[in-house]
Amino acid sequence: MSSRETIINSLRQAAGSKEAQYVAAPADAAIYSDYPKTGDADLIDNFSTRLTELKGECFCADSVSAAGELILRLINNEDTGRYIVQQASIIDDIATSHRAFADCLSTRADRTTPSDSKSLATYTVGISTAELLVARTGSIISRSLYNGGRRFFAIVPFHIVVAYRSQIVPSLDDVFVRFSATEEAWSHATIISGPSRTSDIEKNLVLGAHGPKRLAVIIVDAKGIETASSRIFDDLLSR
Amino acid sequence: MTESVLFSRRAEIKAKDNAHRAKLGKAIRTYDIAVANMKSRQFSDWEAARRLAAGIKDYSIQNLPNLLESFEEKISARGAQVLWAEDASEARGFLIDILRTESVAKVVKSKSMTTEEIEVNELLENVGIDVHESDLGELIVQLAGEKPYHIVTPAMHKSIAEISELFHKHLGANRTDSPEELTAIARSHLRETFITADAGITGANFIVANDGSIVVTENEGNAILTAACPRIHIVIVGIEKVIPSLADLSLFLPLLATSGTGQRITCYNSIFRGPRQVGEVDGPEKMFVILLDNGRTRLFANENARESLRCIRCGACLNTCPVFKTVGGHAYNTVYQGPIGSVVTPHMKGLREWGHLSHASSLCGACTSVCPVKIDLHNLLLDNRASLVRANSSDWRLEMAMRYWARLMTRRDRVDRVMKVWKWIVHPFLRVLPISFTRSIPSIASESFSQHWRRHVESRNNH
Numbered sequence: 001m002s003s004r005e006t007i008i009n010s011l012r013q014a015a016g017s018k019e020a021q022y023v024a025a026p027a028d029a030a031i032y033s034d035y036p037k038t039g040d041a042d043l044i045d046n047f048s049t050r051l052t053e054l055k056g057e058c059f060c061a062d063s064v065s066a067a068g069e070l071i072l073r074l075i076n077n078e079d080t081g082r083y084i085v086q087q088a089s090i091i092d093d094i095a096t097s098h099r100a101f102a103d104c105l106s107t108r109a110d111r112t113t114p115s116d117s118k119s120l121a122t123y124t125v126g127i128s129t130a131e132l133l134v135a136r137t138g139s140i141i142s143r144s145l146y147n148g149g150r151r152f153f154a155i156v157p158f159h160i161v162v163a164y165r166s167q168i169v170p171s172l173d174d175v176f177v178r179f180s181a182t183e184e185a186w187s188h189a190t191i192i193s194g195p196s197r198t199s200d201i202e203k204n205l206v207l208g209a210h211g212p213k214r215l216a217v218i219i220v221d222a223k224g225i226e227t228a229s230s231r232i233f234d235d236l237l238s239r
Numbered sequence: 240m241t242e243s244v245l246f247s248r249r250a251e252i253k254a255k256d257n258a259h260r261a262k263l264g265k266a267i268r269t270y271d272i273a274v275a276n277m278k279s280r281q282f283s284d285w286e287a288a289r290r291l292a293a294g295i296k297d298y299s300i301q302n303l304p305n306l307l308e309s310f311e312e313k314i315s316a317r318g319a320q321v322l323w324a325e326d327a328s329e330a331r332g333f334l335i336d337i338l339r340t341e342s343v344a345k346v347v348k349s350k351s352m353t354t355e356e357i358e359v360n361e362l363l364e365n366v367g368i369d370v371h372e373s374d375l376g377e378l379i380v381q382l383a384g385e386k387p388y389h390i391v392t393p394a395m396h397k398s399i400a401e402i403s404e405l406f407h408k409h410l411g412a413n414r415t416d417s418p419e420e421l422t423a424i425a426r427s428h429l430r431e432t433f434i435t436a437d438a439g440i441t442g443a444n445f446i447v448a449n450d451g452s453i454v455v456t457e458n459e460g461n462a463i464l465t466a467a468c469p470r471i472h473i474v475i476v477g478i479e480k481v482i483p484s485l486a487d488l489s490l491f492l493p494l495l496a497t498s499g500t501g502q503r504i505t506c507y508n509s510i511f512r513g514p515r516q517v518g519e520v521d522g523p524e525k526m527f528v529i530l531l532d533n534g535r536t537r538l539f540a541n542e543n544a545r546e547s548l549r550c551i552r553c554g555a556c557l558n559t560c561p562v563f564k565t566v567g568g569h570a571y572n573t574v575y576q577g578p579i580g581s582v583v584t585p586h587m588k589g590l591r592e593w594g595h596l597s598h599a600s601s602l603c604g605a606c607t608s609v610c611p612v613k614i615d616l617h618n619l620l621l622d623n624r625a626s627l628v629r630a631n632s633s634d635w636r637l638e639m640a641m642r643y644w645a646r647l648m649t650r651r652d653r654v655d656r657v658m659k660v661w662k663w664i665v666h667p668f669l670r671v672l673p674i675s676f677t678r679s680i681p682s683i684a685s686e687s688f689s690q691h692w693r694r695h696v697e698s699r700n701n702h
Contacts, residue, residue, distance in 0.1 A: 004323035007478065007532050008304045014540040020301035022483060025291050025490040032493070033283040034503075050503070113520045117434045117468040137493075137504045149521035151467040154460040154507070172489035180450065180485055185317055185516040187526075188467075191492070191508040196460040199500070200376035200392065202262070202399055203269040204418040209375060210426060210433075211460030211507070 028136065028171035036135040036170050043135040043168045044219060050138025054194030055207055057216040064090070067162055067220045068098025071127065074160060074216055081124030083109040086148040088129040090162050090220065113148050117155070126156030126212075130163045132178065133217065136171045137193055140217065143179075144188035153192060159212040165221050242572065243595035250566035250599075259396065259567060266395045267558050273501025274555070281493060281503055292494050293613040296549035299448075299481050300539070306448035306481045307530065313451025317513030319526040326533050327357040330475065333529050334359065334440075338368060341471055341525070343437040347429075349455070349462035350374035351442025352390055352552060353475045353531050355574045359440065371432045373461035375425050382409045388568035390575060391499050391554035396567060429461065439465035439523070441511075443476040444551065445491060446528075449484045451512060453528065456495060458506040466511055472523040474511070478530050479548040485510075491551065498553035498611040534587030543622050547582050549612040556606035556616055562599050571596065578606035578616045585623050590630055597623035651689065658687055 001009075029035045036046035048058035061067040071094070075083070085091060085105060095102040105111075109127075114120050128148050132141040140161050144150050153159055169175065172191070179189065196211030207213050253259055278285050299306055311321045324330035334357075338346070346368055348354060360381065363370040372381040376393035380386065382405045387393035394402070399416055406412040412424045441462050445454040453474050455462045466472045482491065488508075496502040515522030538544050557563045557577030568576040573584045573593070581596035597620045600606075606616040631637055647653045662683050669680050686694070 002323070003325040003329060003532075006325055007323055007530075007536060008308070010536045011304045011539055014536070015301060015304070018301060020298040022298045022302075023291070023294050024484070025295065025487060028489055031283060031288055031291075031490060032281055034281055054506075115521070121430060121434060139504065144516075144519045144522060149467075149519065150463065150509075151521055154463040154467065172492070173486070176485045176489060179510075184518065185513070187317065187511065187513040187516045187519060187522050189510045190463060191504070192506070193504050193508075194506050197458050197506050198375045198422060199458070200374070200379070200394055201397075201402060201418040201421055203266050206418050206422040208426065209422055209459035209461070210373070210429065210464055 028173045032136060032171070034136060038170070040165065040168075043170060044165060046135040047133055047138055047168055047217075047219075050136070051194065051215075051217060052138075054138050055197075056138065056194045057214070059216065059218045061218055061220050063097070064093045064220055065097040067218050068094040068101035070218055071160060071162070072101055072104060075125050075158070080108075082122065083125040083127060084113065084120065084123040084148075084152065084156065085109040085111055085126075086113075086128035086152070087111050088146075090129050090164060091127065094162065094220075113152055117151060120151055120155050123156055125158045125160065126152055127160045127162065128153065130161050130167065130217075132175055133163055133168045133219070134170075134172060134175060134191070135168055137191075139172075140192040140215075141175055142190050142192055143186055145182075145184060145186040150188040150190070153190070154196070154211040157208070157212055158214045159195075159216070161215070161217045162220060163217070165219050168219070241595075242592050245572065246570060246595060246599070249570040249572070253567045253570055254565050258398075260565075262396055262398055263564060263567060266392065267564060270501060270558050274497065275501075277497045277501045277503060281497060288490065288494060289611055289613050292490060292551075292611055293549060295482060295487055295490070296551075296612050297546070299483060300479060300545060300548045302483075303478060303481065303539070306483060307478060309448040310446050310451050310481060311530075313449070314453075314513060314528065315451075317451065317516060319451075319513045319528055321528045321530060323530050324532065327531075330357045330529050330531050330533070331359075331362050333527075334362070334473065334475075335366060337471070337473060337527055338363075338438060341438065343368060343471065345369040345371075345432070345436045346438050346440060347371050347373050347432050347436035347465050347469060348377075348439070349441045349457065349465040350377050350393070351440070351475060352387075352574055353442050353477050353533075354440060355387060356531070356533055357475065359475070371429070371436070373429050373432065373459075373465055374457070375422065375459060375461075378425055378429070379405060382406070386569070386574075388576075389554060389557055390552050390577075391557075396569070433461075433464045433468045436469045438471035438473060439467075439469040440473045440475060441465050443474055443480055444495065445488065446476055446481045447483075447485050447488070447510075448481050452485065453511045454488065454492075454508065455511065456492060456505045456508045458500075458502075460507055463507055463509050466509070466523070467521065470524045472511065472514070472526045474526070474528045475531060476528065477535055478532055479535055479550075494611050495551050495553055498551075498555040498609070534583075538583060538586045541586060544582065544586055544619055547579065547586075547614055547616075547619060549614055550579055550583075551612060552579075553611060555609040555611065559605040559609045561601060561603065561605070566599070571599070578620065579614070582614075582616055582619045582623065585626075590623070590626055594623060594627040594630070597621075597627060655687060655689065 051058045130140045195215040198209035379394040388396045443453045444456045514526040563577040585593040604617045
């Protein structure tokens with residue numbers, strides 16, 4: 001008898017006829033006291049508050065062109081290395097409407113993820129979109145199918161995420177519903193909540209344990225929504 | 240020397256070690272504040288969330304065979320290979336076979352207690368395969384040549400100075416007292432390892448039955464890199480980690496993060512469902528999942544102890560346990576420390592050698608009160624004590640002592656007589672025994688409780 005059969009049989013035998021009822025957990029709205037309110041502005045505000053608590057940065061941009069300007073300003077202070085930029089329609093939209101961003105892409109960015117980890121590790125900035133943003137937890141959903149693979153976002157020292165406001169969902173429930181409905185085969189997804197961190201040294205919080213030290217999210221098309229982060233954005237643009 | 244004697248010796252040394260107590264105290268105080276804060280900020284009703292989680296895990300444990308088969312079917316369809324190991328030696332055999340067939344020379348590991356159970360590091364070192372821990376805490380204990388101190392915080396017992404010394408000695412780094420610099424040293428050391436390793440070994444926090452997923456929760460990003468960079472990904476996971484559906488994660492991920500570290504959700508929660516698929520830009524060429532029994536079916540067969548398979552390894556019972564806080568994680572000499580370790584180790588590794596851990600508890604019930612999946616830990620410890628007594632029933636001295644004890648304790652007048660002997664003959668001796676050097680021995684009250692009761696309460700009632 002194989003070990004598989006031995007294990008399964010001994011479990012079946014010991015289980016006897018005792019029945020247990022499967023009661024799925026109720027929706028997140030019923031479990032969590034910090035479940036966001038339903039309005040669009042509330043979702044953005046919730047997301048940005050959570051991400052900021054997690055030491056990430058969150059900005060709102062009125063348009064794709066404003067997002068382009070913002071990205072250039074965010075990476076301006078970084079060194080003059082090369083950038084890895086995911087192939088995504090939102091990034092093409094930004095490039096179309098913002099000439100300087102498009103120039104930056106053509107001179108300093110690679111658009112295909114290299115096959116070896118060594119070259120991937122040389123980039124100083126990574127720009128990608130997210131499949132979804134989760135308001136309650138301030139999380140970014142990155143799935144291998146859509147987001148440039150499973151290594152990218154965990155290797156670059158500075159990760160910039162751009163997403164449309166329509167991509168924000170209230171809670172993790174919405175993420176798993178979407179995952180379960182996907183028909184193509186996918187092998188990986190990560191729920192990213194803030195820049196990489198550790199507290200293993202006398203419980204001191206240190207960012208950038210292995211992955212990004214810095215994580216910024218730009219929500220595009222958030223016109224007219226006043227959040228703490230959009231004020232930061234205005235401040236950044238006026239500098 | 241037996242494990243029982245060794246436990247007492249190690250416990251005594253640590254109980255008197257003030258530096259150890261200070262490090263542990265600092266870590267646990269930080270943890271306590273974060274957890275209390277997040278419970279109230281995040282959950283509308285923590286008790287209700289615990290009940291839900293316990294219910295889902297109960298269902299999962301009761302239906303393990305079906306759920307495991309479903310998991311196997313789904314993940315195999317995407318090209319992962321599932322292997323079932325009855326015990327540690329079979330799992331070690333599988334692992335060596337895979338590494339040899341795939342000509343692996345260098346392995347990178349993320350944090351995993353199951354790999355501690357089957358002692359992967361020792362195994363690989365013996366056959367000449369390079370093995371590197373990538374979780375910062377695990378790296379620290381690996382460099383120190385020690386075992387993890389705590390299931391969630393493996394290097395809880397190391398001070399900044401000690402870590403700096405280890406990095407200086409083993410990694411050639413300059414000494415520093417900055418946690419940021421120490422983390423940066425580990426980062427650059429391990430970056431090279433991720434890039435050059437042939438295989439990555441991870442554990443799993445959950446396995447999802449309905450769609451064949453492995454879920455790994457972490458903060459550093461090392462588990463993702465372990466599963467993403469090398470060409471082979473090997474998962475070693477206990478069979479009890481299964482949950483029915485992906486949707487259950489929206490409860491379990493925040494629950495585990497809150498109880499484990501006081502976070503709303505940990506920084507990276509990754510779902511791995513196979514090797515690289517058509518249309519994906521990267522991912523390993525091959526994925527193997529080793530499902531480990533190693534005593535879990537024995538736990539399952541015991542109807543009382545079965546509920547301990549609900550455990551999601553958050554470490555909350557360790558952090559609240561007055562015994563753990565006094566003796567520390569290494570005193571136990573087990574993979575799983577603290578109350579949960581004392582419950583499961585005798586079942587997994589033998590009652591005769593490990594039964595003494597049932598007594599490493601004051602039965603105060605703090606562990607039970609914090610467990611996010613409501614395992615009745617202190618009563619299970621009591622259960623283990625009962626098994627221990629039954630296993631030793633051939634001991635005539637114990638039999639005799641207990642029979643006399645029962646005769647004494649069931650009659651008031653006998654208790655009173657014994658107490659008189661105690662008061663006038665035994666108690667004065669206590670004051671000259673070694674225990675009186677470290678403790679002050681309180682004196683016995685002039686009248687017994689029953690005398691006091693008669694004099695005050697009964698006489699008052701008679702008026």
